[in-house]
Amino acid sequence: MSDDKQALEPRVGVYVCHCGLNIAGAVDCAAVAEYAEGLDNVVVARHDGYCCSEPGQNRIKEDIAQHRLNRVVVASCSPRLHEPTFRQCVAAAGLNPYLMEMANLREQCSWVHSHEPQAATAKAKDLVRSAVARTRGLSARHEIEVPMDQATLVIGGGVAGIQAALDLADDGFKVFLVEKQPSIGGMMARLDKTYPTMDCSI
Amino acid sequence: MADAGRHPNITLLTGSEVKSVKGYVGNFTAKILKKARFVHEDQCTACGDCAEVCPVVVPDEFNEGLSSRRAIYQPFPQAVPSAYVLDIKNCLGHDPIKCGKCAERCDKKCIDFDMKDEELEVKVGTIVVATGMEVYDPTVLDEYGYTRYANVLTSLELERLINAGGPTQGQVVRLSDRRRPRSVAFIQCVGSRSQKRGNPYCSNICCMNTIKSTLQLKEHYPDIDLKVFYIDIRAFGKGFEDLYRRSRLEGAQYVRGLPGAVREDPATGDLILTVENTATDKLEEHRAEMVVLATGVHPPEEMHIVQEMLALQKCSDGFYLEAHPKLQPVDSATKGIFFAGCAEGPKDIKESVTQASAAAARASRLMSPGRLLVEAITAEVHDEACTMCGICAKVCPYNAISFDKKSGRPAKVNEAACAGCGTCAAECPASAIHMHHFTDDQINAQIDAILEEDPHAVIPVFACNWCSYAGADFAGVSRMQYPANTRLIRTMCSGRVREDFVWRAFQRGAPVVLVSGCHIGDCHYIDANHWTEKRVKRMWRKMEKLGLRPERLQLEWISAAEGVRFRDVMQRMEELRQSVSAQELAETLRILQEEADRTAAKRETAA
Numbered sequence: 001m002s003d004d005k006q007a008l009e010p011r012v013g014v015y016v017c018h019c020g021l022n023i024a025g026a027v028d029c030a031a032v033a034e035y036a037e038g039l040d041n042v043v044v045a046r047h048d049g050y051c052c053s054e055p056g057q058n059r060i061k062e063d064i065a066q067h068r069l070n071r072v073v074v075a076s077c078s079p080r081l082h083e084p085t086f087r088q089c090v091a092a093a094g095l096n097p098y099l100m101e102m103a104n105l106r107e108q109c110s111w112v113h114s115h116e117p118q119a120a121t122a123k124a125k126d127l128v129r130s131a132v133a134r135t136r137g138l139s140a141r142h143e144i145e146v147p148m149d150q151a152t153l154v155i156g157g158g159v160a161g162i163q164a165a166l167d168l169a170d171d172g173f174k175v176f177l178v179e180k181q182p183s184i185g186g187m188m189a190r191l192d193k194t195y196p197t198m199d200c201s202i
Numbered sequence: 203m204a205d206a207g208r209h210p211n212i213t214l215l216t217g218s219e220v221k222s223v224k225g226y227v228g229n230f231t232a233k234i235l236k237k238a239r240f241v242h243e244d245q246c247t248a249c250g251d252c253a254e255v256c257p258v259v260v261p262d263e264f265n266e267g268l269s270s271r272r273a274i275y276q277p278f279p280q281a282v283p284s285a286y287v288l289d290i291k292n293c294l295g296h297d298p299i300k301c302g303k304c305a306e307r308c309d310k311k312c313i314d315f316d317m318k319d320e321e322l323e324v325k326v327g328t329i330v331v332a333t334g335m336e337v338y339d340p341t342v343l344d345e346y347g348y349t350r351y352a353n354v355l356t357s358l359e360l361e362r363l364i365n366a367g368g369p370t371q372g373q374v375v376r377l378s379d380r381r382r383p384r385s386v387a388f389i390q391c392v393g394s395r396s397q398k399r400g401n402p403y404c405s406n407i408c409c410m411n412t413i414k415s416t417l418q419l420k421e422h423y424p425d426i427d428l429k430v431f432y433i434d435i436r437a438f439g440k441g442f443e444d445l446y447r448r449s450r451l452e453g454a455q456y457v458r459g460l461p462g463a464v465r466e467d468p469a470t471g472d473l474i475l476t477v478e479n480t481a482t483d484k485l486e487e488h489r490a491e492m493v494v495l496a497t498g499v500h501p502p503e504e505m506h507i508v509q510e511m512l513a514l515q516k517c518s519d520g521f522y523l524e525a526h527p528k529l530q531p532v533d534s535a536t537k538g539i540f541f542a543g544c545a546e547g548p549k550d551i552k553e554s555v556t557q558a559s560a561a562a563a564r565a566s567r568l569m570s571p572g573r574l575l576v577e578a579i580t581a582e583v584h585d586e587a588c589t590m591c592g593i594c595a596k597v598c599p600y601n602a603i604s605f606d607k608k609s610g611r612p613a614k615v616n617e618a619a620c621a622g623c624g625t626c627a628a629e630c631p632a633s634a635i636h637m638h639h640f641t642d643d644q645i646n647a648q649i650d651a652i653l654e655e656d657p658h659a660v661i662p663v664f665a666c667n668w669c670s671y672a673g674a675d676f677a678g679v680s681r682m683q684y685p686a687n688t689r690l691i692r693t694m695c696s697g698r699v700r701e702d703f704v705w706r707a708f709q710r711g712a713p714v715v716l717v718s719g720c721h722i723g724d725c726h727y728i729d730a731n732h733w734t735e736k737r738v739k740r741m742w743r744k745m746e747k748l749g750l751r752p753e754r755l756q757l758e759w760i761s762a763a764e765g766v767r768f769r770d771v772m773q774r775m776e777e778l779r780q781s782v783s784a785q786e787l788a789e790t791l792r793i794l795q796e797e798a799d800r801t802a803a804k805r806e807t808a809a
Contacts, residue, residue, distance in 0.1 A: 144618060178234055192366070
């Protein structure tokens, strides 16, 4: 789908995830999906056991094709967790990944209002409404390519710093291993034997 | 260790400190201060002739002060680089009248008193933070008598005594009479698992370290009498339980209960431990010729320097916070920076090595393609709307906006350098900056949506992606309950929150508004949150002038680890919301409407 086409009148698909009982334990997901269906520009709204599962993602991809969706709202967990998953999902169906938006119904709703199902459901509806409102203004974006220096700075020359430096150096990267003390080795060098194998530390 | 010293791809910089790090993933520039060693490490053969003639004697820190070293010394026999180092603070100096003996003695002439500190600049794509831990100092736990009684040692001191390369060539002796102890008592959880003193967390390594020490002692001295005083023995790793069982089979006695007091028998230097045995519910006294305190670990005192330099976050226990405790356990929240070893939490050697390899693999995965795709969240100036005031260029933390008033051309954003905080778009008086993916229109639409129904009951919260939004997620993961009328609007940085957004929320009937971001000094966009703070203060003054209660706009710094703080702030916001009456809300709408009318009239006159 070209960027131009995606800029046309928004056609939004909303997917409310149960996340097993993680969300559905406090939020009435069916009611949220039904509510979403009534919002402007929403073409299709569904609720699903696990949106991140393969069948869950396939459903989204099918809808993008079938309903000519040009915006997607996934109402599930935090975007800090699954934003890359759903961006990839919509991209696989030809939609620009920046046209996908998430509503955080788990970390910021069901888990923190677990004893107030009514209030949690009301909040979930608000969060979905807010996400749908945001998607209307979204536009396609293309990631920017920046150069990457093929070298690593390792701060600390104890056993962990040494191991990380060696692995990276063996991989062919330049490593700058910085240690405050006059020798590397850190705490490990001061131990005699180490458990569980009782061999020497150095 | 030696492998790291000779690897062609590793530049070893010992006696060095990172002074500053600038840039972002793929393009970091680090300044490193390499302190003068006063010995040319590439020429020194570690023959030791210099130390033989050095007249200065100081305690040897490597051996916990249990032996001494000279002012010119090698930290330990297997040190890498294998070269001597001059401790300039204790050295008498190169004045031939005073000393200079070592330089005279060195045949290869590799001692150089004029050596200067060097500053190096390196360019790297990724950073691994492996800053380790420090061992708890038990002196403050007076009941155990460490430093008061000669025969009370720490586990690290025992480690040095039992080490063949240590001060006694592996002979375990009492410090009071240099005699081998016939009995040793270990006290566990020293500085760990205490809500009152020391640290509340389990230090992870002390149980197994003690078990190891009992086996070593039994191997050296089969007749030695060993007792271990503990709360729980945590032997959960692979092969650990076997080791624990072996220790018991070898005759080490495990007593459940921590001694309340240790006192010394002055005649013998022996120690008497009073302990409530929680297995038998009896108060017991035990005698030991030596006591070893199984000391825990804590983050290094100087950890905050690297933390601030790299804008990393810490957990409540003081160690670094990973991006996700299960799915990204070695990533920091800042892309391109990884954790290895105890920097992230107490670990034994196997775990440190495992995590270090994981960190290396994560860094390698990022660097291998030689290029990097970054999120397309960048700012763009609308040329026709730009009034050429230059404020955007001034507030950009990355110097990513070029502007020259004399040229008469609008400001221009360098997309590759723009990190996407949105501070420029928030400060632009002409609304001429389009912050892609977090545009004014998108955020306004969200504000309107959350305040569409019953705005008087809603608490709008602007939360930055890296800290306060993550803090809210952490509250969620921890199942902390807080009022359900909070509605978050995510921005990448609190610097993005334009004044207009807050006014709009109040105009839509919000009783209170919260702007939240990373703590000052922890901002993921260098110092963009300084502008947030300035802006909110400006708004408070304006609210006061207009006759609105300034406290209805709150500013809070909440880190990604502060789930508790997030919950508490939400509860406070709800109390604050309840203090706003319907009358006050009506009055607010009237005042803001009048203000909007005045602004519109002014604009009309100007036009």
